[in-house]
Amino acid sequence: MGKQVIVLGAGIVGVCCALELQRRGLDVTLVDRQAPGQETSAGNAGVLARSSLMPFNHPGLWRQLPRLLRNDAVQFRYRASYLARNLGWAAGFLARARPSVFHETTAALDGLIRLSAAEHLRLLDAAGIRHRLRDSGWIFLYRSEQAWHGSALARAAYARHQVPTQALAPAELAQLEPALAPIFARALWIQGSYSVDDPGAVTAAYADLFQRSGGTLRRLRASAIRRDGERGWEVQGDAGSETLTAPALVVALGPWSKALLKTTGIDLPLAFERGYHMHYGAADGPALGRPVYDTGGGYVLSPMARGLRLTTGVELDDCEAPPRPVQLDLAEARAREAIGLGPRLDPKAWLGRRPTLPDSRPMIGQAPRHPGLWLALGHQHIGFSTAPGTARILAELMCEDGAPARHAAFRPGRFI
Numbered sequence: 101m102g103k104q105v106i107v108l109g110a111g112i113v114g115v116c117c118a119l120e121l122q123r124r125g126l127d128v129t130l131v132d133r134q135a136p137g138q139e140t141s142a143g144n145a146g147v148l149a150r151s152s153l154m155p156f157n158h159p160g161l162w163r164q165l166p167r168l169l170r171n172d173a174v175q176f177r178y179r180a181s182y183l184a185r186n187l188g189w190a191a192g193f194l195a196r197a198r199p200s201v202f203h204e205t206t207a208a209l210d211g212l213i214r215l216s217a218a219e220h221l222r223l224l225d226a227a228g229i230r231h232r233l234r235d236s237g238w239i240f241l242y243r244s245e246q247a248w249h250g251s252a253l254a255r256a257a258y259a260r261h262q263v264p265t266q267a268l269a270p271a272e273l274a275q276l277e278p279a280l281a282p283i284f285a286r287a288l289w290i291q292g293s294y295s296v297d298d299p300g301a302v303t304a305a306y307a308d309l310f311q312r313s314g315g316t317l318r319r320l321r322a323s324a325i326r327r328d329g330e331r332g333w334e335v336q337g338d339a340g341s342e343t344l345t346a347p348a349l350v351v352a353l354g355p356w357s358k359a360l361l362k363t364t365g366i367d368l369p370l371a372f373e374r375g376y377h378m379h380y381g382a383a384d385g386p387a388l389g390r391p392v393y394d395t396g397g398g399y400v401l402s403p404m405a406r407g408l409r410l411t412t413g414v415e416l417d418d419c420e421a422p423p424r425p426v427q428l429d430l431a432e433a434r435a436r437e438a439i440g441l442g443p444r445l446d447p448k449a450w451l452g453r454r455p456t457l458p459d460s461r462p463m464i465g466q467a468p469r470h471p472g473l474w475l476a477l478g479h480q481h482i483g484f485s486t487a488p489g490t491a492r493i494l495a496e497l498m499c500e501d502g503a504p505a506r507h508a509a510f511r512p513g514r515f516i
Contacts, residue, residue, distance in 0.1 A: 350475070
């Protein structure tokens with residue numbers, strides 16, 4: 101393969117890939133148009149949780165579909181014109197909600213999350229930021245007994261994969277999180293999980309570790325890639341900017357991977373599950389001790405260094421479509437029913453894009469018929485939980501001739 105490799109994308113996935121390849125002796129150049137951790141990796145709920153093995157396209161989705169298609173739910177909204185242009189992706193996404201694929205996906209994601217947790221702990225120590233980590237898990241909140249019974253499929257999946265959980269009655273929830281209003285009939289405490297107080301800062305600290313260890317960080321807006329004979333892969337910047345070349349290229353650009361890979365003839369079935377976040381000041385009284393997911397309200401609240409961060413559910417739309425923060429407004433109204441939120445702290449809502457493949461699994465490995473082109477993308481909502489494990493798998497395949505069969509659930513040949 102050669103000793104030089106370019107990693108495109110300085111989000112959490114790309115940074116972790118750069119670190120792992122560097123650790124194995126490669127000369128790595130990490131490239132992005134912005135500073136590390138400034139895009140999608142900055143905007144998540146900061147959760148590192150085993151419960152993230154549960155994909156959105158699960159067998160229960162069919163029962164929920166009529167409600168979701170009304171396009172007025174807090175949890176899920178879509179632009180009709182975008183969905184009409186992406187019916188192939190939508191059909192593939194729904195087709196993979198059948199039980200056989202669901203069980204394959206949960207098993208694959210569980211293994212990836214387990215691998216990632218230990219790697220995150222190692223990297224947090226190496227970067228000197230272990231203080232950003234909480235080990236208190238997170239809590240799913242249910243506003244009615246009906247909603248609790250509707251979560252039976254998820255709870256069965258957690259039990260099957262030995263995810264430690266504890267069901268909470270209202271009094272037990274009040275003991276753990278006294279800041280919450282007594283409006284929840286049930287709760288599920290996901291234990292054995294972690295969260296951080298600033299995922300963007302964690303990504304930036306990992307990138308600093310990469311540079312301190314001899315890695316090169318370059319600012320470049322990649323506009324195209326092409327195979328350049330014996331020289332390997334060429335990354336072309338915007339008009340007038342430089343061109344970078346290396347024997348191996350890793351594309352870890354998250355949602356922007358789709359447009360870039362089209363320049364070399366690869367058309368990914370990748371959709372954009374956009375989402376918003378906002379920070380809030382603390383109201384009088386106790387604060388949250390861990391992230392909480394209000395399943396009926398359609399939002400997650402996470403205690404962050406900047407304040408309480410509210411993150412929304414899914415909005416299907418073009419990657420670069422203008423923001424439509426109505427979803428955030430609706431989620432905020434529901435959150436104010438549950439907790440005393442203070443004022444908004446951010447001048448405008450933050451918008452992120454979660455790149456999702458039809459089976460809700462990332463793509464990790466070499467692109468078929470494109471030797472030297474490696475892919476680490478499509479992590480939907482769980483890139484932060486799965487980035488270090490993705491890096492380990494990619495490095496095994498690149499550096500150790502790792503057995504592709506062992507990582508078959510993530511092979512790019514599923515869709516290329």
